Amino acid sequence: MSLDRSEVEKIAHLARLQINESDIPEYADNLNNILALVDQMQQVDTSAVEPMANPLDAVQRLRPDAVTETDQRENLQANAPATEDGLFLVPKVIE
Amino acid sequence: MEWETVIGLEIHCQLATDSKIFSGASTAFGAEPNTQACAVDLALPGTLPVFNDNALKMAVKFGLAIDAQIGKKSVFARKNYFYPDLPKGYQTSQMDDPIVGIGHVDIQLKDGTTKRVGVTRAHLEEDAGKSLHEDYHGMTGIDLNRAGTPLLEIVSEPDMRSAEEAVAYAKKIHSIVTNLGISDGDMSQGSFRCDVNVSLRYKGEEEFGTRTETKNLNSFKFMEDAIKLEVERQMDILEDGGEITQETRLYNGDTKVARSMRSKEEANDYRYFPCPDLLPVMIDDDFIDAIRATLPELPDARHQRFMEQYGLSDYDAGVLSGYSDTAAYFETATEQCDDAKLAANWVMGELSKHLNSNSLEIADSPVSAEQLGQLLARIKDDTINGKAAKQVFEALWKGEGGNGEGAADAIIEAKGLKQVTDSGAIEAMIDEVIAAATPQVEQYKAAEPEKRGKMLGFFMGKVMQASKGTANPGQVNKLLKTKLDALCD
Numbered sequence: 348m349s350l351d352r353s354e355v356e357k358i359a360h361l362a363r364l365q366i367n368e369s370d371i372p373e374y375a376d377n378l379n380n381i382l383a384l385v386d387q388m389q390q391v392d393t394s395a396v397e398p399m400a401n402p403l404d405a406v407q408r409l410r411p412d413a414v415t416e417t418d419q420r421e422n423l424q425a426n427a428p429a430t431e432d433g434l435f436l437v438p439k440v441i442e
Numbered sequence: 443m444e445w446e447t448v449i450g451l452e453i454h455c456q457l458a459t460d461s462k463i464f465s466g467a468s469t470a471f472g473a474e475p476n477t478q479a480c481a482v483d484l485a486l487p488g489t490l491p492v493f494n495d496n497a498l499k500m501a502v503k504f505g506l507a508i509d510a511q512i513g514k515k516s517v518f519a520r521k522n523y524f525y526p527d528l529p530k531g532y533q534t535s536q537m538d539d540p541i542v543g544i545g546h547v548d549i550q551l552k553d554g555t556t557k558r559v560g561v562t563r564a565h566l567e568e569d570a571g572k573s574l575h576e577d578y579h580g581m582t583g584i585d586l587n588r589a590g591t592p593l594l595e596i597v598s599e600p601d602m603r604s605a606e607e608a609v610a611y612a613k614k615i616h617s618i619v620t621n622l623g624i625s626d627g628d629m630s631q632g633s634f635r636c637d638v639n640v641s642l643r644y645k646g647e648e649e650f651g652t653r654t655e656t657k658n659l660n661s662f663k664f665m666e667d668a669i670k671l672e673v674e675r676q677m678d679i680l681e682d683g684g685e686i687t688q689e690t691r692l693y694n695g696d697t698k699v700a701r702s703m704r705s706k707e708e709a710n711d712y713r714y715f716p717c718p719d720l721l722p723v724m725i726d727d728d729f730i731d732a733i734r735a736t737l738p739e740l741p742d743a744r745h746q747r748f749m750e751q752y753g754l755s756d757y758d759a760g761v762l763s764g765y766s767d768t769a770a771y772f773e774t775a776t777e778q779c780d781d782a783k784l785a786a787n788w789v790m791g792e793l794s795k796h797l798n799s800n801s802l803e804i805a806d807s808p809v810s811a812e813q814l815g816q817l818l819a820r821i822k823d824d825t826i827n828g829k830a831a832k833q834v835f836e837a838l839w840k841g842e843g844g845n846g847e848g849a850a851d852a853i854i855e856a857k858g859l860k861q862v863t864d865s866g867a868i869e870a871m872i873d874e875v876i877a878a879a880t881p882q883v884e885q886y887k888a889a890e891p892e893k894r895g896k897m898l899g900f901f902m903g904k905v906m907q908a909s910k911g912t913a914n915p916g917q918v919n920k921l922l923k924t925k926l927d928a929l930c931d
Contacts, residue, residue: 361713416461433474436584
């Protein structure tokens, strides 16, 4: 499997990364090397191995359903570039 | 060729936990913007999610209620997309191993039959925040209070064949989650959101047609309207030889218009993968059995019991058993008057008419179940007739007669509504009416005997009027007939 230019552009768009046109061949090469490694790993017979969702051999701990957080809006919005009426302001999104 | 409609539903149900699914921030509705959005909800660097045990229990409860397989191992996955009201850049959801697997519910159709609808799965996920597109100097405002509120997404099989079936299914799920107490089910506040997948195919065909998804259906009425609209739209396109575009559509209930939101070409590529911040959730039989032991009586079981215990019709039992508040009201009223059918008629008739026209829930009824029951007991023991009972009900609704026990009796006394059952008194009133209505009496005498029954109404009305509505109608009818027929001989 090998990635072409348009696939690299699509991956960059999905990750919202801006890339230079001139760097695309290099990114394609790098990504193709990773895919080659994955191809190689897929040669291993794993039919008897149960897929794992997490590398840690542990299970999720649960938290009791209780409100433990207090209002920290002022602190949390101190670093926000723009706020108004308690809202975070972001560039206009229209769907 | 005849078209067949195929419908599947995705329902997002907000779980009624106190705190969020992965943080200790409050989920209470209506707080000031961003006052219930903590560092975890805002996805600040270094924060990690910790799973809320109550969200897990609620999801399992739902799974047991729809007779579903419970995922003893369930895994959280990341659904990746960018939107400003999703701070992490992904929604924590479940993909391959959901908490609830295949289950089913039974819906009652108008023709009296029951249909089984499959539930494919139900999985836990977190809600996003809210974007406010009002003008903030050309910017969008973001409120993250809702971000991280636990959702149970309930996905049905494409088993429904009409808008009516889809609504019956959605109502059934709604009554189950509210009966279980795992959601407030408030559609206007977004606690219960339905997305509807609709496609058409020729009747008898195996393969499904191309489907569209309609979102934003925040009432059952809108859902029904939106489905009918979409079926018509697709039928028009297909009959003109066109093709349906797979797309997401947005329905506006106020304008009754739907528009395309995005097509499949521009659809998101979510790149799901297991969330490395959360470990697999493992539960065992003891955990599941402990939850099973807490299940309340569910609507279907109550429906059956109401038919058997109270002798109600299938329809009446269905209406009264759907929600625990309605069911409890009916049972309390029945206990007071010892006549289930009378209580059923009044709860579904006079009471629900008043509640609807005042947009009130039964839990907020100004007339308590005890008060209604005591009023009905007075109909049952012949103290008052049905007409007077409606007057008493009106008075109770307005808060007359006090709020305590005996309110109905106090009103009956104060308004002098006690039924006159003394036949001497009734006969006297009848004699007066007959004496004052010579032309009508002559008409009655001249009429064919089989037509006289209908003419009785005039005299009935006069006598009831004379008694100010307090005469026993059955007695009046009988005595009146005897007296008039005697004049005919």
